[in-house]
Amino acid sequence: MSFFSEIFSNKRKEPPVTLLKDYSSVVTDIHSHFIPGIDDGVATIEESMQLLRSMYNLGFKKFITTPHVMDSYPNTNEIIQHGLEEVREAIVHENIPITISAAAEYYIDSSFLKKVKEEKLLTITGNTVLVEISYINLPDKLTEVLFEMRLNGYNILLAHPERYPFWYTNFDEYKQLKDQGILFQLNINSLCGYYGVPAMKIAERLIDENMIDYIGSDIHGTRHLQGLKQSLKSKHLAKLVGRGVLNQQL
Numbered sequence: 618m619s620f621f622s623e624i625f626s627n628k629r630k631e632p633p634v635t636l637l638k639d640y641s642s643v644v645t646d647i648h649s650h651f652i653p654g655i656d657d658g659v660a661t662i663e664e665s666m667q668l669l670r671s672m673y674n675l676g677f678k679k680f681i682t683t684p685h686v687m688d689s690y691p692n693t694n695e696i697i698q699h700g701l702e703e704v705r706e707a708i709v710h711e712n713i714p715i716t717i718s719a720a721a722e723y724y725i726d727s728s729f730l731k732k733v734k735e736e737k738l739l740t741i742t743g744n745t746v747l748v749e750i751s752y753i754n755l756p757d758k759l760t761e762v763l764f765e766m767r768l769n770g771y772n773i774l775l776a777h778p779e780r781y782p783f784w785y786t787n788f789d790e791y792k793q794l795k796d797q798g799i800l801f802q803l804n805i806n807s808l809c810g811y812y813g814v815p816a817m818k819i820a821e822r823l824i825d826e827n828m829i830d831y832i833g834s835d836i837h838g839t840r841h842l843q844g845l846k847q848s849l850k851s852k853h854l855a856k857l858v859g860r861g862v863l864n865q866q867l
């Protein structure tokens with residue numbers, strides 16, 4: 618390559634990114650399962666404290682924990698609030714310098730539709746509600762549920778859009794959701810390949826196309842810690858956080 622062509626090609630390269638050392642610049646994790654015994658997250662308060670201390674050591678200072686709400690985990694606002702108080706008391710006792718609040722990760726099905734119409738949903742911030750859908754089939758009632766949520770004044774935040782294989786071959790589906798104003802929360806561990814190569818590739822493309830609003834650990838147990846360390850080596854993570862995620866505004 619000649620001197621001039623080298624200069625020319627360098628101009629077209631992406632600017633160099635500095636990898637993250639830890640998650641301190643993200644500040645707040647908005648997706649996790651730290652309340653013991655109410656979903657498939659931590660089983661005991663001891664496990665919850667061990668995990669929160671590890672997350673603090675990785676740089677996180679604030680947490681909005683999001684227990685599953687679905688038929689198999691019929692958590693109510695009261696159950697979640699009660700569990701949050703138990704976690705808060707233990708944090709004070711263990712002297713971990715973090716703050717924690719709770720919302721939920723709502724699974725979209727017909728029972729959720731009923732909740733949207735009849736109950737007050739727990740929000741991440743403002744009117745923003747975290748939802749997930751089946752990994753296997755696109756729910757038939759998706760359009761109706763999203764419509765009903767908007768009608769009731771909620772902003773919709775879709776958890777881990779990169780984990781739904783039925784969209785992998787039709788990226789335009791993601792664009793259509795974004796055009797409807799739906800926010801996307803990426804799982805950090807998707808960037809180290811924890812959920813497989815296809816999920817990692819889609820995660821990277823969603824970042825490249827500037828479609829990610831929030832990131833989250835979606836941590837359920839110690840098995841997810843290694844991936845969070847591994848993902849710090851991801852240039853895409855550095856690019857996304859460097860550009861800014863809404864976590865930093867909470």
Ligand SMILES: [Fe+2]
Pocket residue numbers: 648649722776835
């Ligand atoms: Fe989750």
